Structure formats: structure tokens, C-alpha cells
Amino acid sequence: MRIVSLVPSHTEILFALGLGDHVVGVTEHCDYPSAVLQIKKIGTFACPEPARIVSLRPDLVLAGGRMHSSCVAELRRAGVQVFDFEPRTVSEVFEAMEKIMELTKQGESGRLLIFELRDRLVRIKEKSKNLQRPRVIFIMGENKLMTPGPASCQYDALCILGAAPIPVAENISYVSITWEEIIGYNPEIILSCGSAPGEPIKKRCPGCNLINRPCVRDVKSILNNPLLKNVIATQTGRVYTIPCHFLCRTGPRLINGMEQLAQLFC
DSSP states (O other): OOEEESSHHHHHHHHHTTOGGGEEEBOTTOOSSGGGGGSOBOBOSSSBOHHHHHHTOOSEEEEOGGGGHHHHHHHHHTTOOEEEOOOSSHHHHHHHHHHHHHHHTOOHHHHHHHHHHHHHHHHHHHHHTTSOOOEEEEEBOSSSOEEEOTTSHHHHHHHHTTOEEOOOOTTOSEEEOOHHHHHHHOOSEEEEESOOTTOOOOOOOTTOOOSSOGGGOOHHHHHTOGGGTTSHHHHHTOEEEEOHHHHTSOSTHHHHHHHHHHHHHO
């Protein structure tokens, strides 16, 4: 079977399920595992190129929801089978993995992986169920600050971890937020896109022209922000920068990230 992935997290799922040898096309943003660097590129995550995808003669394309709607429509018109999914909960990640196994007739190794991941999630829930639900804000973006809403996998992961994210409307995936709103929420813990201690600095993604990249933000830049000097999180030093695969890549490594974040919420 020949498979093309339009989403970095979907690519990670394919390799985790043992389907790496079947992947013939990925985006320029797919960078894990390292084997994907040798696979043909079909455009960027935001702008995959249908003609390139069709030229690879895929039996299956994995797409990522609204962002890829026009590309998906064109591929389906060309007779290409597309599995289009955008997980909004951690459980939906596992459901998508099971669907991929069904579509690809993947064997026992995939089932064992999903069983293991679900078991680890149960243990995370068990550890977090008695927490006092600290107020947590997850800051994404730089020039325009964003935070996850209830219709996102990140929000669901934070709630599972025992956090109380800033309240927003139920049907919102991501919402713009200001420093003033963050101050008003007075978070006890601040999470931010950035470089975790000991993690190598992330290379600039294809097409990124930001001067101040949020993915390389460090803790000091938040702790030293004069606007946040009276926020509980900065006063107690509970400010943490996390790489994108901790929460934002909705694949197998999401559970690894949640396990590490669980230690911060105790």
C-alpha cells in the first residue's frame, strides 16, 4: 500500500503503527521520525499540492480537517481514497489509529501499541483525579497570542491532566487572547510554546518568517514580562516552556508529553 500524509502527527502515527515503509509522500513540516526526511515532499502542511500527491499514485491519503478541505475535495475527484481526521480529544487520536489499522489491514503490533497508550492514559487520569485543578493557561503564538479551546485535543489533554484551562465557548478550537485576559485569569501555572530545558533549539519550519519564533521562547522571557509580575504563576516560578510534540502533535508522542506535564501539575 502507498500512503501519503498531509499532517506531521499523522505521519508519526503511521510510523508508530509500523507503516513507515508504505509512506511515499509527506509534507515539508513532517520531521519525525528521522526516516521521513528522505521521503518525497508534497508541499507544506498548510498548502499540500494535489498534483504532486496524485503523481505518487497513493492508495490512501491522510488529511487534517478544515485546513485541507479544498485539497481533499480535489483528491477525491481524482479517485483517491482519503481518511480526513482532526482529533479534538485524546480518545479520538486512538480512534483514528484504529481506523488507519482497519484501512491498511495493519496487524497485531498496532493493536498492542494502542492498548499500551490507552493503559498509560488511564494511569495519567488516575494520578490527576485528586488534584485541586490549578488554573492553567497555555500560550501559543507570538505576535497574536492564542490558547486552546474546548474543541481541541490540547484542551482535552490539559483537563485530563487535572488542569483548569481558561473558560471559552464550547465549540471553539483556538481563541485569541491578550496579556490583560491572562492577568485577569491569574493562572497558577503558565505553559507556553517554546524550548524545554535540555531540548535542542527547533529549526525554523519551512515558510516561517517570524522574527520572534514562539517555538524557541524561553521561560525567562515570560518571567521577566512586566505585565505578568503580579500573576501567581510568575510569582511562584511555575512557568514552563514546552516543545510542540508535548501537546500540539496529536500522535503517539502526545502521551509522552502528558506524562511529563503531569509531573508539573502535582
